[in-house]
Amino acid sequence: MTQQAEVSSKVSDVVVVGGGIVGLSCAWSALREGATVTMVDRDFEGDRASHGNAGGIAVTETTPIAVSGMYTKALKWLFDPLGPLSLDWKHLPSALPWLVAFQRCGNKERFRAISLALAQLNDRVYQDIVPMFEDIGAMKQLYRRGAMTVYETDEAFAADQREWTFKRELGVRWRALSQAEVQALEPSLAPVFRHGVFLEDWSHIGDPKQLVTQLRDRVRALGATFVSGTVTRLDMSASLAPAAVTDTDEHIRGRRIVVATGAWSAALAESIGDRVLLDSERGYNTTLPEHGIGLSREVIFAERKFVATPLDIGVRIGGAAEFAGLKAPPNYKRSDALLALGKRFLPGINDAGAVKWMGHRPATPDSLPVIGRSPRASSVIYAFGHGHLGLTQSATTGALVADLLAGRTPGINLEPYSISRFRN
Numbered sequence: 001m002t003q004q005a006e007v008s009s010k011v012s013d014v015v016v017v018g019g020g021i022v023g024l025s026c027a028w029s030a031l032r033e034g035a036t037v038t039m040v041d042r043d044f045e046g047d048r049a050s051h052g053n054a055g056g057i058a059v060t061e062t063t064p065i066a067v068s069g070m071y072t073k074a075l076k077w078l079f080d081p082l083g084p085l086s087l088d089w090k091h092l093p094s095a096l097p098w099l100v101a102f103q104r105c106g107n108k109e110r111f112r113a114i115s116l117a118l119a120q121l122n123d124r125v126y127q128d129i130v131p132m133f134e135d136i137g138a139m140k141q142l143y144r145r146g147a148m149t150v151y152e153t154d155e156a157f158a159a160d161q162r163e164w165t166f167k168r169e170l171g172v173r174w175r176a177l178s179q180a181e182v183q184a185l186e187p188s189l190a191p192v193f194r195h196g197v198f199l200e201d202w203s204h205i206g207d208p209k210q211l212v213t214q215l216r217d218r219v220r221a222l223g224a225t226f227v228s229g230t231v232t233r234l235d236m237s238a239s240l241a242p243a244a245v246t247d248t249d250e251h252i253r254g255r256r257i258v259v260a261t262g263a264w265s266a267a268l269a270e271s272i273g274d275r276v277l278l279d280s281e282r283g284y285n286t287t288l289p290e291h292g293i294g295l296s297r298e299v300i301f302a303e304r305k306f307v308a309t310p311l312d313i314g315v316r317i318g319g320a321a322e323f324a325g326l327k328a329p330p331n332y333k334r335s336d337a338l339l340a341l342g343k344r345f346l347p348g349i350n351d352a353g354a355v356k357w358m359g360h361r362p363a364t365p366d367s368l369p370v371i372g373r374s375p376r377a378s379s380v381i382y383a384f385g386h387g388h389l390g391l392t393q394s395a396t397t398g399a400l401v402a403d404l405l406a407g408r409t410p411g412i413n414l415e416p417y418s419i420s421r422f423r424n
């Protein structure tokens with residue numbers, strides 16, 4: 001066998017770098033179309049955002065995080081050490097370009113364009129996620145019971161009306177709830193919520209980590225090869241198929257490479273000259289396996305910016321947006337602060353056996369993921385940057401990537417998610 005033949009016999013149709021929920025969904029879609037797939041991850045079993053998230057299929061989240069006027073609120077939060085937003089000042093120099101871009105997304109036109117792009121993705125979430133869940137046997141853990149946003153004050157409820165009206169224009173179904181209706185739907189809540197908004201299309205799953213395991217097992221059963229390794233760069237040398245190159249200089253070659261390394265994706269994009277603004281928006285939670293309360297659906301606490309989800313493994317209480325980079329150790333006082341709020345608003349909740357967790361949301365300043373081909377190398381496809389919505393948009397991202405891999409025109413316009421938007 002010649003050296004060239006030897007190399008090409010090891011070339012998969014697709015190499016997917018990153019074995020979180022997004023990378024696995026891309027692999028699943030490609031395998032179902034008959035492609036050969038190699039998955040690469042530095043630690044397939046290791047912890048990551050996909051394992052510990054809140055478990056929400058949050059299709060009604062169709063507006064970006066950056067909202068006009070948010071800066072005043074953000075500044076106030078920054079001075080509260082355990083408030084919903086925090087910035088490690090040592091991280092400020094590297095976060096600055098991201099923060100400047102974030103601020104620009106609050107302007108009316110950008111806000112509208114981003115919202116349309118989010119709605120376009122979220123509109124088809126169930127169309128993509130249901131077949132994937134059916135195939136991996138996860139439908140029983142998809143709880144389509146809606147979610148509820150709750151408000152302590154008339155002022156906060158009134159202030160959000162513009163955004164709710166706008167969301168309705170985008171196709172989001174919601175209805176306002178009185179204090180009595182909130183209480184009737186979730187009797188475990190403290191009787192302090194003067195208003196609620198019921199979101200019938202939001203759902204939640206039983207256990208994000210279990211979902212990743214089920215999907216990984218299915219991807220393995222469909223024939224994917226699994227390679228453990230830390231990818232440090234992509235290699236696009238002209239004579240051979242593109243390669244994901246590991247820190248031990250292993251070249252894992254594929255006709256196409258999908259970059260799905262979550263919050264760690266910027267370095268790989270930059271290795272072939274693509275600039276991206278991506279930061280880790282660190283989130284915290286605590287899971288209470290012996291909670292002892294009855295909660296039917298995810299509850300979003302509007303003023304305090306946290307959520308409680310009734311997972312199969314316990315009630316998970318979490319939130320927070322901490323900008324401290326990928327390497328700083330977790331500050332679990334944030335989990336404690338969120339748990340204290342949870343105990344206040346879900347009185348009687350039992351915290352025996354509580355498990356604290358921190359994860360890195362892969363956040364772009366405009367809250368839109370990066371999905372699409374690299375403008376530098378058409379054999380490289382990006383699938384990262386899903387921020388708060390990576391679980392929600394996982395199967396849809398996989399389906400869109402499969403379209404690109406097969407050379408089909410995707411069913412939606414991918415322009416808003418292109419990495420090219422970070423060029424300037």
Ligand SMILES: Cc1cc2nc3c(=O)[nH]c(=O)nc-3n(C[C@H](O)[C@H](O)[C@H](O)COP(=O)(O)OP(=O)(O)OC[C@H]3O[C@@H](n4cnc5c(N)ncnc54)[C@H](O)[C@@H]3O)c2cc1C
Pocket residue numbers: 017018019020021022023040041042043044046048049050051052053054055056057058229230231232260261262263264265281282283284285318319358359360361362383384385386387388389390391392393
């Ligand atoms: C507190 C919190 C709550 C959340 N709640 C929700 C929610 O309710 N609903 C929702 O939709 N989303 C939620 N999210 C967001 C969601 O979890 C993420 O958007 C999603 O998990 C991102 O998935 P991913 O596959 O892109 O990244 P990850 O899950 O981070 O996976 C990336 C993978 O890439 C691997 N990797 C990284 N670098 C390399 C490298 N150089 N070489 C090899 N492998 C590498 C890692 O080991 C990892 O396995 C939440 C996130 C947090 C933190």
